[in-house]
Amino acid sequence: xxxxxxxLTPRARHxxxxxMDKSDDxxxxxxxxxxxxxxxxxxxxxxxxxxxxxxxxxxxxxxTRDQAEDxxxxxxxxxxxKLAGFRAEARFTTWLYRVAVxxxxxxxxxxxxxxxxxxxWGDWEVNxxxxxxxxxxxxxxxxxxxATLSPELRDTVALVLGEGVTQAEAAQVLRISEGTVAWRMxxxxxxxxxxxxxxxxx
Amino acid sequence: xxxxxxxxxxxxxxxxAPPAPDAARKAANLRLxxxxxxxxxESARGLRPTPEASPNGALIKxxxxxxxxxxxxxAMVTTTAIVAVGIIVVATQPDLRIPGFGQADxxxxxxxxxxxxxxxxxxxxxxxxxxxxxxxxxxxxxREGTESLAPMTELAPMAEPMPPSxxxxxxxxxxxxxxxxxxxxxxxxxxxxxxxxxxxxxxxPLKITAEDPVSTFSIDVDTASWSVIRSSLMAGYLPPxxxxxxxxxxxxxxxxxxxxxxxxxDPFRPTVTVMGTPWNxxxxxxxxxxxxxxxxxxxxxxxxIVFLIDTSGSMDAPNKLGLLKQSFRLMLGxxxxxxxVSIVTYAGxxxxxxxxxxxGERSTILAALERLEAGGSTAGQEGLQQAYQVxxxxxxxxxxxxxxxxxxxxFNVGISDPDALRDFIAKKRDSGVYLSVLGFGxxxxxxxxxxxxxxxxxxxxxxIDTLSEAQKVLVDQLTGAxxxxxxxxxxxxxxxxxxxxxxxxxxxxxxxxxxxDFNNDAVDAGEIGAGHQVTAIYEVTPVGSGAVMTDALRYQxxxxxxxxxxxxxxxLRYKAPGEDVSKLIAQPILPDMGTPGDDQNxxxxxxxxxxxxxxxxxxxxxWDYADAIxxxxxxxxxxxxxYRAEAVKLMRLAETLSQ
Numbered sequence: 001x002x003x004x005x006x007x008l009t010p011r012a013r014h015x016x017x018x019x020m021d022k023s024d025d026x027x028x029x030x031x032x033x034x035x036x037x038x039x040x041x042x043x044x045x046x047x048x049x050x051x052x053x054x055x056x057x058x059x060x061x062x063x064t065r066d067q068a069e070d071x072x073x074x075x076x077x078x079x080x081x082k083l084a085g086f087r088a089e090a091r092f093t094t095w096l097y098r099v100a101v102x103x104x105x106x107x108x109x110x111x112x113x114x115x116x117x118x119x120x121w122g123d124w125e126v127n128x129x130x131x132x133x134x135x136x137x138x139x140x141x142x143x144x145x146x147a148t149l150s151p152e153l154r155d156t157v158a159l160v161l162g163e164g165v166t167q168a169e170a171a172q173v174l175r176i177s178e179g180t181v182a183w184r185m186x187x188x189x190x191x192x193x194x195x196x197x198x199x200x201x202x
Numbered sequence: 203x204x205x206x207x208x209x210x211x212x213x214x215x216x217x218x219a220p221p222a223p224d225a226a227r228k229a230a231n232l233r234l235x236x237x238x239x240x241x242x243x244e245s246a247r248g249l250r251p252t253p254e255a256s257p258n259g260a261l262i263k264x265x266x267x268x269x270x271x272x273x274x275x276x277a278m279v280t281t282t283a284i285v286a287v288g289i290i291v292v293a294t295q296p297d298l299r300i301p302g303f304g305q306a307d308x309x310x311x312x313x314x315x316x317x318x319x320x321x322x323x324x325x326x327x328x329x330x331x332x333x334x335x336x337x338x339x340x341x342x343x344x345r346e347g348t349e350s351l352a353p354m355t356e357l358a359p360m361a362e363p364m365p366p367s368x369x370x371x372x373x374x375x376x377x378x379x380x381x382x383x384x385x386x387x388x389x390x391x392x393x394x395x396x397x398x399x400x401x402x403x404x405x406x407p408l409k410i411t412a413e414d415p416v417s418t419f420s421i422d423v424d425t426a427s428w429s430v431i432r433s434s435l436m437a438g439y440l441p442p443x444x445x446x447x448x449x450x451x452x453x454x455x456x457x458x459x460x461x462x463x464x465x466x467x468d469p470f471r472p473t474v475t476v477m478g479t480p481w482n483x484x485x486x487x488x489x490x491x492x493x494x495x496x497x498x499x500x501x502x503x504x505x506x507i508v509f510l511i512d513t514s515g516s517m518d519a520p521n522k523l524g525l526l527k528q529s530f531r532l533m534l535g536x537x538x539x540x541x542x543v544s545i546v547t548y549a550g551x552x553x554x555x556x557x558x559x560x561x562g563e564r565s566t567i568l569a570a571l572e573r574l575e576a577g578g579s580t581a582g583q584e585g586l587q588q589a590y591q592v593x594x595x596x597x598x599x600x601x602x603x604x605x606x607x608x609x610x611x612x613f614n615v616g617i618s619d620p621d622a623l624r625d626f627i628a629k630k631r632d633s634g635v636y637l638s639v640l641g642f643g644x645x646x647x648x649x650x651x652x653x654x655x656x657x658x659x660x661x662x663x664x665x666i667d668t669l670s671e672a673q674k675v676l677v678d679q680l681t682g683a684x685x686x687x688x689x690x691x692x693x694x695x696x697x698x699x700x701x702x703x704x705x706x707x708x709x710x711x712x713x714x715x716x717x718x719d720f721n722n723d724a725v726d727a728g729e730i731g732a733g734h735q736v737t738a739i740y741e742v743t744p745v746g747s748g749a750v751m752t753d754a755l756r757y758q759x760x761x762x763x764x765x766x767x768x769x770x771x772x773x774l775r776y777k778a779p780g781e782d783v784s785k786l787i788a789q790p791i792l793p794d795m796g797t798p799g800d801d802q803n804x805x806x807x808x809x810x811x812x813x814x815x816x817x818x819x820x821x822x823x824x825w826d827y828a829d830a831i832x833x834x835x836x837x838x839x840x841x842x843x844x845y846r847a848e849a850v851k852l853m854r855l856a857e858t859l860s861q
Contacts, residue, residue, distance in 0.1 A: 038243045040236065047235055051228060056220035068220075069227050076231040080239035142215035161209065162216035180553025183588065185209075192208035 028092035036083050047079065050096060057097065060158035061104040063146045075103050090172075097163075097173040101155050108151055148191050156184040402444040403711040405818045410752055411699040418720050420713040420727035421492065421691045421736045422447075425675070426641060426652065428454035429665035431815065432848075435855045441815060448709030448812035452737050455808065455845050457801040459493035459735055468787055469687040470494040470730055472774060475796030479741055480806050480833055481825035484749025487809075488740040488791060489802050490695070490772060494687050496733035505541040505604070505684060506558070506596040510589040511574060512609035513547045518576035521667070522610050522643040527571050529640075529672035534568070536680045537561035544592050545570055548585025558596045586626070593635045602685055604636045607655070610643040627658045628726070634780065636686065640675070641665040653712065660689060660729050678843065685732040688776040690784060692727045693738060694720045695791070697770040703750045704743040706821070708809050720775060723784050730776070739809050741821065742769065769793055800839035804846060807834035811853055814860075827857035 028049075034042035054075065059068035079099070086095055146154055159170040160181070167181040174181070409417065427450035434441035462471035470492045479485040509530065517523045537543070539562030545555045556570035589605050597603035627637055637659025639652045656663035664675045692715060697705050719725040730736065743749050774787040796802075811830045813822055831853045838846040 035239075040239060040243070043239050044232070044236055047232060051232065052223060055223035055228070059220040060216055065221055069224060072223065073227070073231050073234065076235040077238055079235055080242040084242075142212070145212055145215070157212065158216065161213035164213075164217075176553035177555055179557065180588070183553070188212075189209060192212060196208060
């Protein structure tokens with residue numbers, strides 16, 4: 001398992017960033033403020049501290065290693081500029097989740113707009129189905145399961161199940177109501193059940 | 203039980219999933235970030251928004267928008283410097299909404315673009331409008347006809363050469379993707395020729411009564427076309443011809459038609475008026491006006507409204523989300539305390555932001571409305587379904603439930619296949635939840651889809667460009683917009699060939715029905731809401747008039763009409779809301795029926811104005827804008843809300859612009 005190479009126990013690695021203890025939080029805030037003011041060291045320290053978690057989250061959002069690497073690169077490239085928009089009112093980690101979710105959306109959108117070209121709405125669905133089919137071909141149950149979910153559901157799942165944040169925190173990151181998070185999770189259950197039934201048939 | 207198991211399985215899989223990041227990529231990414239960080243700092247210290255750095259104000263806005271969301275990596279690499287400049291510009295010019303292409307300081311390097319968008323190219327739009335143009339975009343993207351429901355904004359390719367139109371300054375660095383046109387959209391509300399799609403059809407042709415005596419159409423209470431025309435004219439150019447739907451122009455104005463008697467079984471009352479045609483002495487206008495019943499506010503059934511609001515990034519403009527908030531605030535005042543409101547958003551942020559709340563709790567609703575913000579670029583997934591789900595949970599016996607979709611053209615509401623979307627809305631319509639569509643902003647407006655959705659949802663499509671328009675649609679006419687009194691209203695007129703040689707229906711091109719559809723209750727048609735007014739105008743040429751355009755045929759028997767002296771026979775079909783079987787209203791059209799007053803003359807002036815805008819002037823002879831203005835100005839009537847005075851003003855503008 002690759003996790004072992006990281007030298008982190010799975011448990012520690014999956015501690016959700018929002019739950020980090022207070023000192024880490026305030027460290028983040030200080031670093032982020034200094035970085036926003038132009039302190040390169042602070043910026044580097046901040047990014048290095050969060051890089052692995054960021055990558056893991058990107059992986060959960062995208063479902064493949066390649067896409068996760070690309071997405072992480074997108075975020076790294078844009079982070080200096082984005083950081084100017086960081087307001088201390090949110091925790092840095094919450095903010096970073098939000099940045100990652102947005103970046104993932106943009107990446108999906110680009111991918112979709114390449115493929116769907118001028119054909120219209122139908123193609124989004126076609127692409128999604130193609131992705132599902134692709135994932136089914138010899139891929140893991142996880143990828144197949146994630147591929148049956150819409151991007152919104154995937155984001156929610158990545159946060160709630162993958163990162164283990166509470167529904168309230170997920171709502172904060174996704175800027176939706178808690179009710180909607182709950183609604184999405186119930187949708188996820190429905191899809192999983194459908195997937196299961198399909199597997200049973202096969 | 204097994205559900206939880208499924209979720210646990212997914213959770214375990216997700217937690218176990220992430221491989222370690224690739225060490226080399228990690229190092230490279232960290233370096234990239236640091237490099238960009240340094241650049242951002244350098245620019246922050248050293249650069250000013252000079253003309254070299256920022257050749258066009260548009261770029262400023264474009265860049266500002268660009269890092270609103272992350273860019274394509276490829277674009278990012280090539281434009282990092284520009285992005286960095288963007289920060290400064292934003293910092294020093296915080297209010298980018300001020301219409302000012304030429305305002306970035308710099309010695310005259312900025313071309314103030316001619317703000318007249320070229321109205322022609324609806325198709326093969328210039329790449330300049332691309333919201334996010336990937337540098338790697340493939341070959342040219344062919345636009346399909348208006349049936350394409352695609353929100354085209356992100357799709358236009360860079361490969362398309364920009365036409366030499368005077369639309370915009372073309373100095374914008376292409377890789378950035380956002381250009382003057384985009385800014386024009388956000389700052390001046392000037393529409394772009396690019397992504398707007400209008401539903402329209404060829405002008406109704408002249409029909410020969412002997413060959414084709416029956417005319418059938420669905421009524422249309424929409425008024426969106428008038429608003430689009432107004433916003434075009436106010437921006438200083440003639441509206442695209444496709445945007446002109448004459449029936450919607452005429453129906454925009456309130457008229458003083460007689461209402462049905464309180465004890466009348468019919469929900470509306472037809473009034474027929476025959477008058478001379480202003481633009482042709484040899485023909486007559488037959489005006490068919492329907493006036494819906496208006497229940498008192500207290501007698502209204504309880505109302506449940508679900509606002510489904512587009513919060514995609516493009517809504518982030520004062521004339522979009524800002525105007526929307528103001529509009530809904532106005533509307534709240536019209537609701538009764540027991541009415542219920544819920545808000546669901548899609549795109550950007552998605553989901554229910556306000557659980558069903560009695561309209562009496564104004565502060566709760568207002569707070570939720572205030573919290574709305576546009577951002578992100580999500581293709582909203584669950585918006586529509588969730589809105590309907592909420593609507594269904596709210597609806598009770600005898601209550602009216604309606605989803606009101608507010609958007610600037612992003613109809614990616616969660617069902618991607620247009621047919622499936624229409625079916626979905628139609629199915630919900632049959633279950634009693636109606637849909638209305640409010641359009642905001644210009645440039646991305648997908649009028650065709652808006653019309654299609656509203657028509658399928660038994661609702662109205664209105665376009666809101668000013669607060670006073672919001673007042674009209676959401677306050678003055680709220681009751682009509684929200685309380686249907688008659689569904690599937692169809693009009694059929696049979697002309698008498700003994701009296702009428704030729705006729706043509708002015709407008710209603712998009713509402714034509716087949717003759718046999720009139721009696722087919724399965725065929726959907728337009729709705730009339732409480733207090734609504736609908737006017738349809740035929741231009742008819744009496745037999746023997748010098749204005750007859752076609753010759754009689756040599757080998758065909760002369761048409762045998764009725765010698766009753768009737769010009770024709772009017773039939774109306776409608777269904778009471780929620781019922782499946784239609785009712786019929788019928789009456790003959792007699793010569794000299796009704797007395798043309800201010801209302802009829804004003805409607806005729808607007809009909810003429812619409813034909814001038816559409817370029818259908820072959821029927822108008824020498825009659826021109828000046829005649830239309832004189833006629834409209836002479837028949838403004840009481841004009842309680844000033845709409846007709848505004849119309850005359852716009853007609854003057856159009857006259858000037860057409861020269």
